[in-house]
Amino acid sequence: MNAGNLNLAIEYAYGPLPRVWRDFDMTALVEAISERFPNWRSAVQEPDWSADDVLRKVQEILHFHALDxxxxxxxxxxxxxxxxxxxxxxxxxxxxxxxKRGLETELIFARRDGNTCGEAALDVVRCLEQAALGLEYERIGTRVARTWRNRVLAERENAG
Known part of the structure; x- marks a missing residue:
């Protein structure tokens, strides 16, 4: 178990809905993980990391998505x-x-990677607008997660 795997799972399941990231329920995520993998807290892959460290990293990733x-x-x-x-x-x-809105904390996060906040925001706009028109548009992270999953499943199927 690591933050990267959880991030891929979240990206895989992402659907283009307004407020999906800001309303994301970490409690529901932990309950789902615990239901499927009851001993996940003892399976953390990062050296010197606890399950809480992994969850904090996932929360950070979700926070960036929510700001975008x-x-x-x-x-x-x-x-x-x-x-x-x-x-x-x-x-x-x-x-x-x-x-202008006095959102200094948000401004600091927006500047975290130079001009990428604009790129990420425009990508979310495209995603939501396409979904509103009934058209499929996947964010880059979602495409990567789905491609990765499909390849892993195909490799397992071919090996088995």
Missing amino acids: EANAEMLMALPPQARPKDREAASEWIFAELR
């Missing part, structure tokens, strides 16, 4: 023609909007 989702929501409040079109412009708009 909140930034996307701000962008979606703009008329489509007024929205920034590229990641740099989106990042600068998000930085300015967070400063």
Whole structure:
């Protein structure tokens, strides 16, 4: 058990719904893990990490997803023609909007990786807008998780 595996599982199950990351229920996740793998807390793979350390790392990942989702929501409040079109412009708009709203903690997180907050927010916008139209659009993380799972299952099937 490690945070990477849990992150892949969460990404695999992701569905493009508003507030999915901000309303994510960690208690339900822990209950689901415990139901399927009752002894998971003793199976932590990271040296010197406890199960609580793994859960804290997953919570951190979810927090970043939630911030990207909140930034996307701000962008979606703009008329489509007024929205920034590229990641740099989106990042600068998000930085300015967070400063304007006095959301200093969110601004620090938004700046964590340079201009990637704009790219992530635009990706969430595309995902939610496509879903609203009934079209499938997967985030990069979701595509990676699903591709990885399909390959592992195919390898097991071929080996067995």
